[in-house]
Amino acid sequence: MTVPRLFAPRAAQRVAMSVMWAATAVTVGLLLFIIGFVLRRGFGTLSWEFLFASPRHSGALGGILPTVVSTIYVSAAAVIVAAPLGVAAAVYLAEYTRESRLTRVIRSGTEALAGIPSIIFGLFGFAFFVTTLGMGWSVLSGGLTLGLMILPTVIRTSEEALRAVPRHYRDVAQSLGASKWQSIRSVVLPAAAPGVMTGVVLGIGRAVSETAAVIFTAGVALKMPFSPFDSARTMSVHFYTLTMEGISDDMAYGTASVLVVTILLINLGAYAAMNRLTRRYR
């Protein structure tokens, strides 16, 4: 068990710790590099006109308005699916049961769903929503598929948020005569709201950056979607198409910048909400 001492322990420690810090610096540096690279080249293209104009020539000219709207529609559809289902599931897991075989099955199922590659969701969405249910390539198909994809995230985060609410909240509410559901609805859920919001916001972030699942369910039509049954090209799909077709580097960088800034804002928002929650219960 004794390791031969080749180097003095303190010197070895200094070297080792520098290596650890160097690795961290590389990781953080990569992040900053990626964001900086995209934003620097895309900054010139960014303008209000870019965001609000329609694309022309398959996206080589003009702006990205339909893709922005499509992204909002598809994400909204995903949240409408995932938020109620996810929060309800979390409420069940946190409030209504003890650990049992049933909850273990539910948890394994949720964990397994979280690990499924997005392309499989794309295949499933295509086979189920687009083809079998006949919804075609549409905002609805894309939103439903994405909603199922972000469901595990919402469940996990909401459950944590609910468990973080102190016991006495529930006890006090129930001792005042509220039924279990009433106490949850009026006291626990509002208290857990910031954490739940964080989960939903993180889910939105995932939905916005998704490409593989969306491209086979929402389609690639570069037109403004007017109904949930219209096909829609989201920003990430548009960016992917612009890049792979080599249509326009400027437009690609511009779209990527909008994407990256959106994700940054979403993640910052999620963190702000999370901090509010932890500060409240510190």
Next chain:
Amino acid sequence: MSAITHHYRTAGGVLLFVATACTRAADARPADAGVVTLAGSTSIQPFAERWAEEYDGGRVIVQSGGSTAGIKAAHDGTADIGMSSRTLQPAESKGLIETVVARDGIAIIVHAGNPVRALSLGQLQGIYAGSIRNWNAVGGRDLPITVITREDGSGTRDAFEQFVMGPTHEITATALVTAYSGGLRKMVSQDPGAIGYVTFSQLNTQVHSLAIDGISPSEPAIASGKYRLQRPFVFLTRGAPTGAALQFIAFVLSDTGQRVARAQGLAPVALQ
């Protein structure tokens, strides 16, 4: 009525509403007055989008999916017009009316700095089959050849295989594969040893096209049929085209439509 029954009734009503909305929308889509849906070849897609931009007779929606998917979409009515950039097999064309709307040449491209300017069909086949591996074997520099192709199922690749590879030869497994023709061109423009094929309309100053068996791809050469690597762009309809689809096809075949096509690098329908 108790609260629970009331609750179930409301839920039932909502479900019914959603269900009818789904089925209504499912029939409504292709038959919507004035809206034309096209689906199919990614080679035709950008042109269809340009035609759609210039068309003012109604709304036109263009989906991609590839020639095979376009043929299928025309068959089952998922789209009003299926777009195919390859010839149909006899089983596929049953029940469909094919309207040629333009002709497209397939250009063989290399890096702008590549001194090789011409190849024979046999050399091209050898390169793509993997038997010719270095540019110096065809009169170029000592540089390994990077073969780039479209993916299995692409109409463009299908046309290329028909003309160049023939029934006996296959594209080498070592070839880089991309699903986008614009992307293929970009890859060729960045790699000095690359060779690829794209639709003639995709040519730009970043790549050079090769003369095959002495004939260079050009609008007159394609239009006259001398440049043999060409294929028709076909619009497919289930039965004769009618209504909004007919109007759109008429526009595409009109002088304006054909002018838009030629401006983009396509050859007109009629042999010149």
Next chain:
Amino acid sequence: MMMIARARRWVATTHLSDGVIERCLLFAALSAVTTLVLITLFILREGLPVIFDRGPMAFLGGVKWAPSRGHFGLLPMIAGTAVVTLGALVIGLPLGLAGAIALAELAPPRARRLLKPMIELLAGIPSVVYGFIGMEILVPFIRERGTLGGPGYSALAASIILGIMVLPTIIGISIDALEAVPRSYRDGSRALGATQWQTITGVVLPAARNGIVAAVILGMGRAVGETMAVIMVAGNAVQFPGSLLAPVRTLTANIALEMSYATGAHAQALFATGIVLFILSLALNGIAGRVRAVRKVAAA
């Protein structure tokens, strides 16, 4: 307007029995499991026929993939996925573990609060952006600097990009594993005269071993399932990667490249590829879960 007011009043005053509520919530809780079952059913329904038609051995072991000519061999893609995933781990594991150690053991709380979210931000960047950066910077770099040549689109490029993409997963879960090691372990070690580094390597890391293994396996799962970034930089040639500089195709790329075009048996073959991928990620997730569970029991 009246409808909304009525609905509001209904929500505010209706006293649904707790039993009904519980059943509704249970239904919601089962939604994830239901979805999983649905996905399994549909992927199997579309993909199994082709597997049985040609025989699983021919499918998994076949070396030729040319669907339009009727060849459905997945072996090159399985090899591609394996090579690229291993490569990603070679890059991601050292960097990730080192970063986790730095953040969990060495960093003061303020630095950790700043750096941990930043690393999680790496996870939020869309995979197409990673692929794009790979195409614009990494691929030309490999092509022009690689003394052994190659088109730049290669297993190496894919490994590097994937390695970066799995960093947040490995770091995040490793940090959890390290933080779960009780303080007393560290205190005891220091009390015996060990330096902090000796404590980390001799006591903390072995104690956190299971969690770190889980982190690596989950990182593998992420790498195996990545599609867009890989399509953009790996070259997608249907061959066994002879070297790191050769272009490869992964299982995910196989599906995504040909999916839009495929019909009939070709489409079924892609779903069959999906089945393989599905089983692979379920297996990886399952193993990671088991490993984590063992850790929980051991630390109790």
